[in-house]
Amino acid sequence: MSFVGRRDFLKHSAAAALGLTAMSNLRVMGANEQIRVGVIGAGGKGVAHARHAMGLPGVQLVALADPDPGYKMGAFRDELLKRETPVKVDIYTDFRKMLDRKDIDVVIIASCNHWHVLHSIFAVQAGKHVYVEKPLSHDVWEGRQLANLTKKTDRIVYPGHQHRSRNCWPEVIQYIKEEKLGKLKCVRAMCYKRRESIGMSAQTLTPPTTCDYDLWLGPAQEMPLKRKRFHYDWHWVWNTGNGDIGNQGVHQVDIGRWLLGQKSFPERVFSIGGRFGYEDAGQTPNTQIVYYDYKPAPLILEVRGLPAEPSLRGMPHYKGARIGNVVEFEGGYITEDAAYDNGGKRIHKFTGHGAENHLPGFFKTIRENNKSLIPCPVEESHVSSALCHIGNISYQAGQAASPAEIVRKVRKNELGAEAWRRMLEHLVVNEVDLNEVKAALGPTLTFDAATEQFTGKDAEKANPLLKQNYRKHWAIPEIGA
Numbered sequence: 001m002s003f004v005g006r007r008d009f010l011k012h013s014a015a016a017a018l019g020l021t022a023m024s025n026l027r028v029m030g031a032n033e034q035i036r037v038g039v040i041g042a043g044g045k046g047v048a049h050a051r052h053a054m055g056l057p058g059v060q061l062v063a064l065a066d067p068d069p070g071y072k073m074g075a076f077r078d079e080l081l082k083r084e085t086p087v088k089v090d091i092y093t094d095f096r097k098m099l100d101r102k103d104i105d106v107v108i109i110a111s112c113n114h115w116h117v118l119h120s121i122f123a124v125q126a127g128k129h130v131y132v133e134k135p136l137s138h139d140v141w142e143g144r145q146l147a148n149l150t151k152k153t154d155r156i157v158y159p160g161h162q163h164r165s166r167n168c169w170p171e172v173i174q175y176i177k178e179e180k181l182g183k184l185k186c187v188r189a190m191c192y193k194r195r196e197s198i199g200m201s202a203q204t205l206t207p208p209t210t211c212d213y214d215l216w217l218g219p220a221q222e223m224p225l226k227r228k229r230f231h232y233d234w235h236w237v238w239n240t241g242n243g244d245i246g247n248q249g250v251h252q253v254d255i256g257r258w259l260l261g262q263k264s265f266p267e268r269v270f271s272i273g274g275r276f277g278y279e280d281a282g283q284t285p286n287t288q289i290v291y292y293d294y295k296p297a298p299l300i301l302e303v304r305g306l307p308a309e310p311s312l313r314g315m316p317h318y319k320g321a322r323i324g325n326v327v328e329f330e331g332g333y334i335t336e337d338a339a340y341d342n343g344g345k346r347i348h349k350f351t352g353h354g355a356e357n358h359l360p361g362f363f364k365t366i367r368e369n370n371k372s373l374i375p376c377p378v379e380e381s382h383v384s385s386a387l388c389h390i391g392n393i394s395y396q397a398g399q400a401a402s403p404a405e406i407v408r409k410v411r412k413n414e415l416g417a418e419a420w421r422r423m424l425e426h427l428v429v430n431e432v433d434l435n436e437v438k439a440a441l442g443p444t445l446t447f448d449a450a451t452e453q454f455t456g457k458d459a460e461k462a463n464p465l466l467k468q469n470y471r472k473h474w475a476i477p478e479i480g481a
């Protein structure tokens with residue numbers, strides 16, 4: 001299919017199914033055929049994916065697309081050319097030119113979060129199979145559009161939740177079902193990862209001269225940048241990122257929901273958090289709890305960006321987990337790939353490897369043309385990513401509250417109160433005085449899974465945050481169910 005300009009794209013996408021049916025005539029790949037890959041978003045992760053993909057049998061890296069060749073893409077291209085056996089890849093600043101190439105079968109999307117959905121839509125419409133990094137979406141509404149689109153296309157869309165590919169999980173799920181450690185109490189998603197201040201500039205940051213900033217922004221609004229570093233730190237501003245819950249935490253939220261056996265959303269959610277320990281240009285919390293009120297057992301996310309102690313770099317842990325999942329039962333717990341009794345004695349080891357098979361699994365899925373091989377299908381990835389967003393929405397709709405006010409809110413919720421107590425202790429150790437720098441106490445929001453809208457009290461405040469205000473010329477199209 002020839003390159004589809006933006007105007008045509010919108011016209012076609014209103015009847016997306018039509019455009020997509022036409023795509024199904026694209027070539028089917030033979031078992032031994034070379035798969036030709038392009039990468040969209042050749043930053044830290046995109047280059048890592050490119051290196052991994054080009055080392056896989058039957059896979060050829062053909063091109064990279066990034067609006068800032070001066071960041072990582074140009075240097076990577078040059079490095080490949082200087083190899084003993086030089087590898088030539090083409091580079092593009094405009095991903096649409098790369099998508100227009102008929103000799104590229106698949107794309108790996110590792111752009112910033114605010115681009116994931118739109119890049120995926122463009123790629124599917126151009127007939128490519130897609131590996132798209134997590135979080136699937138930057139907001140709940142756009143994630144639904146991609147989930148709808150995926151149901152209508154024969155293209156493979158394979159979200160980058162590599163933890164799903166670890167081989168311990170089927171055994172862990174069986175262990176939970178058999179109640180070997182008694183009744184399930186909760187599943188925790190732990191994201192304890194050091195996050196330093198991103199600084200604050202007195203002057204507005206100018207994007208690198210090598211960057212096509214309009215293309216970098218895409219659907220996101222143009223706003224003054226006050227951070228010091230242009231790349232990567234977009235994670236910590238709402239306009240482009242989703243904080244650490246949507247960065248690292250989305251992996252653990254996804255696994256946690258899967259372990260709970262929950263296919264959809266909880267009826268209620270609330271969050272408590274703040275950006276503590278420094279003042280900078282970041283907006284997203286570096287310390288956060290999100291309580292997902294699943295029945296019979298909740299999912300509880302904990303983000304910590306500050307260290308175990310101010311003088312240390314090391315992070316605290318909870319039952320041995322810094323980044324991972326803890327499943328708690330009456331008679332013990334599972335931390336990642338081992339089960340323990342309540343005294344902390346290891347009583348079972350699960351087989352834990354396999355995340356590295358996730359990207360190879362994408363190519364296998366394409367070769368076998370078998371969507372059932374996708375470890376975390378788009379609909380699932382949408383729910384897990386949206387869980388991060390609704391947690392953040394409670395946080396954003398929250399009000400500054402003292403510790404006493406927070407205790408009043410959580411006192412009847414044993415697990416929520418316990419998570420709050422540990423968060424408070426952690427902040428005290430880090431010399432954060434919550435009577436001075438107050439935490440945000442989010443409202444308990446009711447979420448209707450059928451409409452993917454908040455209902456009831458505070459819905460008016462929360463619903464507008466389900467969909468970003470996209471810039472018109474890069475607006476994400478509505479795609480019917």
Ligand SMILES: NC(=O)c1ccc[n+]([C@@H]2O[C@H](COP(=O)([O-])OP(=O)(O)OC[C@H]3O[C@@H](n4cnc5c(N)ncnc54)[C@H](O)[C@@H]3O)[C@@H](O)[C@H]2O)c1
Pocket residue numbers: 040041042043044045046065066067068071072095110111112113115133134135160161162215216217218231232233246247
């Ligand atoms: N699965 C994992 O474990 C994992 C690990 C790291 C990052 N990631 C994900 O990968 C993505 C990228 O993260 P990163 O750490 O590489 O960030 P990064 O800032 O280093 O890279 C993002 C790249 O996207 C590019 N980009 C922006 N607009 C674009 C456009 N219109 N077309 C093409 N490229 C565009 C940027 O210029 C930049 O090079 C994020 O969504 C992140 O969540 C996933």
